[in-house]
Each structure stands twice: as structure tokens, then as C-alpha cells.
Amino acid sequence: MKEPRKKLGCRVEIVDMLHSPARTRAVGELLIGQRGTVADVLRGGTLALVELDADWADLPGGVRRWPVQWDDLLICTIESGPDAPGSDYRLGLSGSGRDAIQHAVSTDTKNSLCGEEVYPLHFCGWSISFTPTTKRACAICVQVVREQATPDR
Ligand SMILES: [Zn+2]
Numbered sequence: 839m840k841e842p843r844k845k846l847g848c849r850v851e852i853v854d855m856l857h858s859p860a861r862t863r864a865v866g867e868l869l870i871g872q873r874g875t876v877a878d879v880l881r882g883g884t885l886a887l888v889e890l891d892a893d894w895a896d897l898p899g900g901v902r903r904w905p906v907q908w909d910d911l912l913i914c915t916i917e918s919g920p921d922a923p924g925s926d927y928r929l930g931l932s933g934s935g936r937d938a939i940q941h942a943v944s945t946d947t948k949n950s951l952c953g954e955e956v957y958p959l960h961f962c963g964w965s966i967s968f969t970p971t972t973k974r975a976c977a978i979c980v981q982v983v984r985e986q987a988t989p990d991r
Contacts, residue, residue, distance in 0.1 A: 930956030
């Protein structure tokens with residue numbers, strides 16, 4: 839993770855609960871799928887303090903800010919330009935919640951490389967790049983991206 843403090847103010851969605859602190863994981867089921875903003879960076883940059891958008895009544899214990907590990911978040915960055923292989927493709931999702939799979943989608947279509955019907959991340963549209971290295975990436979999409987990144991010999 840490069841320059842965690844640069845992610846202050848980024849829009850995020852909590853998509854997993856594997857690496858976050860125990861206090862957060864204890865209410866993980868309620869937090870997954872929630873959206874919010876990175877309000878602070880904790881523990882030397884290893885955790886994001888996420889301020890959730892939800893109504894007070896829907897927040898676990900009425901607590902709005904939760905420490906979440908970066909790997910448990912989908913981050914809507916506003917950085918420009920490709921910084922990783924596969925970032926020519928946008929991120930499309932199939933399924934929902936913690937079972938959502940991340941697919942690669944070409945700029946001019948709404949179909950993923952594997953032919954799945956996908957939808958954009960609702961809080962930031964089609965602006966997120968596909969990351970082949972994430973553990974939720976669709977295996978077929980990753981393979982197609984890698985084949986295209988490797989020129990024929
Ligand atoms: Zn796919």
C-alpha cells in the first residue's frame with residue numbers, strides 16, 4: 839500500500855472482514871456492504887478509520903467510525919493514469935455482498951471479459967480499475983488480462 843495518508847477522504851466500501859481488528863470483525867456481518875469515507879489512517883498506515891454513511895440507527899452500537907484493514911475495503915481512488923497491469927479495464931461486479939466477484943470490463947462495453955453480466959460499484963460508477971491481483975478477481979478475467987499483457991512470441 840503506497841502512501842496510505844493519500845487515501846484520506848477516499849470513498850470506500852467494506853467488502854470483507856478477514857484482516858480487520860477483532861472489535862470490527864465482531865460486527866462484521868453488519869459492516870460488510872456499508873459505504874463510507876476514510877476519516878483517518880491508523881497504526882502506521884495499516885488501518886483505515888472508516889466513517890460510515892449509514893443512518894445512526896443502522897450502525898452497530900450507533901458507532902459511526904470503524905478501524906478497517908485496507909484489504910477489507912474497496913477504495914474509490916481519484917488517481918489518474920494506469921499504475922498496474924490490467925488497469926486498462928474497469929471493475930465490474932457480479933453477485934453481491936461478500937460473495938461479489940470482481941470482473942474486468944473494457945472501457946466501451948458493459949460486459950466483462952468472461953462474458954458475465956456485471957454492474958459497476960454503485961458509489962463510484964465505472965471509475966475503478968480492475969486489479970488482477972485481488973483475491974476476489976474472476977479467474978477467467980485475470981487469465982484474459984494476463985494473456986493480453988503478454989505479447990505473442
Ligand atoms: Zn470475469
